[in-house]
Amino acid sequence: MSVLVTVIGLLCCSVLAASGHSSSPCPCETPQLCQPVSGRRDLEVFVFDVGGKTWKSYNWSQVTTVAAFGKYDPELMCYAHSHGARVVLKGDVPLSHIVDPHNRTAWIMEQMKLAKSQFMDGINIDVEQAVEDGSPEQLALTALVKETTDVFHREIPGSQVSFDVAWSPKCIDKRCYDYVAIADSCDLLFVMSYDEQSQIMGDCIAMANAPFSQTLNAYDQYLDLKIDPKKLVMGVPWYGYDYQCINLSKEGICSIEKVPFRGAPCSDAAGKQKTYKWIMKTVNSSTTHRQWDEKQKAPYFNYMSQDGQTHQVWYDDPQSICLKAEAVKAKGLRGIGMWNANILDYSDEPVAKLQTAMMWNALFGC
Numbered sequence: 001m002s003v004l005v006t007v008i009g010l011l012c013c014s015v016l017a018a019s020g021h022s023s024s025p026c027p028c029e030t031p032q033l034c035q036p037v038s039g040r041r042d043l044e045v046f047v048f049d050v051g052g053k054t055w056k057s058y059n060w061s062q063v064t065t066v067a068a069f070g071k072y073d074p075e076l077m078c079y080a081h082s083h084g085a086r087v088v089l090k091g092d093v094p095l096s097h098i099v100d101p102h103n104r105t106a107w108i109m110e111q112m113k114l115a116k117s118q119f120m121d122g123i124n125i126d127v128e129q130a131v132e133d134g135s136p137e138q139l140a141l142t143a144l145v146k147e148t149t150d151v152f153h154r155e156i157p158g159s160q161v162s163f164d165v166a167w168s169p170k171c172i173d174k175r176c177y178d179y180v181a182i183a184d185s186c187d188l189l190f191v192m193s194y195d196e197q198s199q200i201m202g203d204c205i206a207m208a209n210a211p212f213s214q215t216l217n218a219y220d221q222y223l224d225l226k227i228d229p230k231k232l233v234m235g236v237p238w239y240g241y242d243y244q245c246i247n248l249s250k251e252g253i254c255s256i257e258k259v260p261f262r263g264a265p266c267s268d269a270a271g272k273q274k275t276y277k278w279i280m281k282t283v284n285s286s287t288t289h290r291q292w293d294e295k296q297k298a299p300y301f302n303y304m305s306q307d308g309q310t311h312q313v314w315y316d317d318p319q320s321i322c323l324k325a326e327a328v329k330a331k332g333l334r335g336i337g338m339w340n341a342n343i344l345d346y347s348d349e350p351v352a353k354l355q356t357a358m359m360w361n362a363l364f365g366c
């Protein structure tokens, strides 16, 4: 995920580690709101929250799970529970530390106690490290997910354990996990169908963050492994990439700087991640206005930065998202979610309100 969030994550966990004990008083208006959420709704809407108070403007009739990646906010927990939505902890640990089984158990127990003391309903394991096929880390990771699920289900009734996976199971970004065993060992996989240009092997050019066909074909790769579709939640991006073009061809192809990543010569790391809020502000002052790439089924535009450089921005909007969301129904997946929910414009401006409502509603298809 983004660098920004890693920083917030570290901050959150050091703060939390100091405050976790199991007999904390319920911070909600009524003690019932501190009870874990149980049951399962037809369609999972899995939301990543990175902190702040914009959660107050989410469409709470949709949300089923909030993965709290910001600083722990008891008000968010109470509010989510009042809408029957789960709030889950962020779980991240260096894999080298959990190869040792005692260390692994210790980490799991610590997370479970922290979740319990904060009246949370599970954990989202977000380990995005490179793992070699057949390595001790690969085995340890599978064991980590299985043991975490056992412990959470036992200690927090109705709790949910999820695991974040790359957009395709084919060792993307050198993440050679045992996807089948991991899916078997937890409640759901959140498929991060974005950052799909993290390893560009062909022409080093700006392209869509989550091209339509590539995104959907990768779900078939997961399903071909005989992973139950009801274990898969489709993750869509509410952010895009802003690339500085080192050359813009007359056909509009933007060549980008070569930034290698995990074995690929070129990567979306040449661009900067931008929020949908920023994108909607910038598209109006762009040189091309919104364009639609029919092949990738994604919008983009060019703009000139203050230093006179040409930029190309690729992003997702209700039109590209709803097309992907249709596949959630068509393939019988468990649900949909986004990285991340905070980055829309939740101000009272009428244009922003409309754009924001359309982004939430696009999660249900066109």
Ligand SMILES: *[C@@H]1O[C@H](CO)[C@@H](O)[C@H](O)[C@H]1NC(C)=O
Binding pocket: 096, 097, 098, 099, 100, 103
């Ligand atoms: C156990 O985990 C701690 C951090 O939680 C780490 O510092 C240590 O190196 C780990 N030990 C082993 C044997 O992995």
Ligand SMILES: *[C@@H]1O[C@H](CO)[C@@H](O)[C@H](O)[C@H]1NC(C)=O
Binding pocket: 247, 248, 249, 250
């Ligand atoms: C820019 O692209 C054009 C083709 O569209 C090519 O002819 C030209 O050599 C390129 N310039 C640079 C500096 O790469």
Ligand SMILES: *[C@@H]1O[C@H](CO)[C@@H](O)[C@H](O)[C@H]1NC(C)=O
Binding pocket: 280, 281, 284, 351
């Ligand atoms: C951008 O332009 C559109 C269409 O011209 C307009 O409706 C909208 O209000 C503008 N958005 C912003 C944020 O200025």
Ligand SMILES: *[C@@H]1O[C@H](CO)[C@@H](O)[C@H](O)[C@H]1NC(C)=O
Binding pocket: 059, 061, 062, 357, 360, 361, 364
């Ligand atoms: C919130 O989502 C529900 C269910 O999709 C929808 O009916 C409702 O119109 C949405 N609310 C707003 C303010 O867009």
